[in-house]
Amino acid sequence: MIPVGKYRMTQQRKVILAAVQRDLERHMTADEIYEAVRRKLPRISLGTVYRNLEILAELGAIQKLELTGSVKRFDGNPSRHYHIRCMHCGRVDNAPVAPLQQIEDKLYGATVFTIIGHRLEFEGLCPRCSQEAAADFSPIEEQTKD
Amino acid sequence: MIPVGKYRMTQQRKVILAAVQRDLERHMTADEIYEAVRRKLPRISLGTVYRNLEILAELGAIQKLELTGSVKRFDGNPSRHYHIRCMHCGRVDNAPVAPLQQIEDKLYGATVFTIIGHRLEFEGLCPRCSQEAAADFSPIEEQTKD
């Protein structure tokens, strides 16, 4: 835990970083991180969580994910990779696909823009929501309201 | 302008649709559409613009784009295609690249998700912002503050 630049390594920052890094395959929202961190530091504020996530992303320790929808998620693995999002519950996992560098080649000369990069996001249903969807279509099992 | 289902074709809806379809290569935010429509219908409200964009997207006449960042944009071309976004000013254009269906094949068997689709967004600089960036790096021309 080495302080970098003008930043200090506070207790809050440490616990927030640990929370984001806890499961590198699944990615939480700021609010979920807040709830997780609160179990260790009950007096922490949501503002502090947002501020630290911003700083940790700036330092390159984590990355901020801007996927479809209005809520951002945070990834404890700062290296470039794609994600898959559940269209039903919003769960975001890593997508086990290597970055496709050549994808940008198709655009050269075809656009007036200077191309810098690309973002690829897969959409689907997580196991839990797939199962629910299957049950909803099943003509055999009766559905019970919750 | 045929009314579809339970929906009516009001003056407001017509003008909003026309505004979105006006330039099929560039995509506006709700607020930009509001400003454009206001020149024809000065008493329209922003709420009406949002409501109609939602309905037009539901009808499949336009599509709502959820790209990086917090503001949505609307595309008068409802068919599937990719986009390129200026990282500096937010301008969004069509990306002249055919949809890559096979891209999802790489994920089959490698994820616990049921794959439904993907979203690909290119990032770069629009001509205006490229030019500004070039000027900022030029050792020859003096910069003047605005």
Place this chain on the structure above:
DNA sequence: CTACATGCAAATGCTTTGCAACCTA
């Protein structure tokens, strides 16, 4: 005529920010 639609304003959801007190290096 009767739903659907509108204008207005208030409410929402997520995120950011101002400020005084507090801590880390």
Place this chain on the structure above:
DNA sequence: TAGGTTGCAAAGCATTTGCATGTAG
């Protein structure tokens, strides 16, 4: 002990919604 950091609360921003009135079919 200086300046980054915190908790708290208020503000910000894009979008949505409740309601009384208006209007398309």
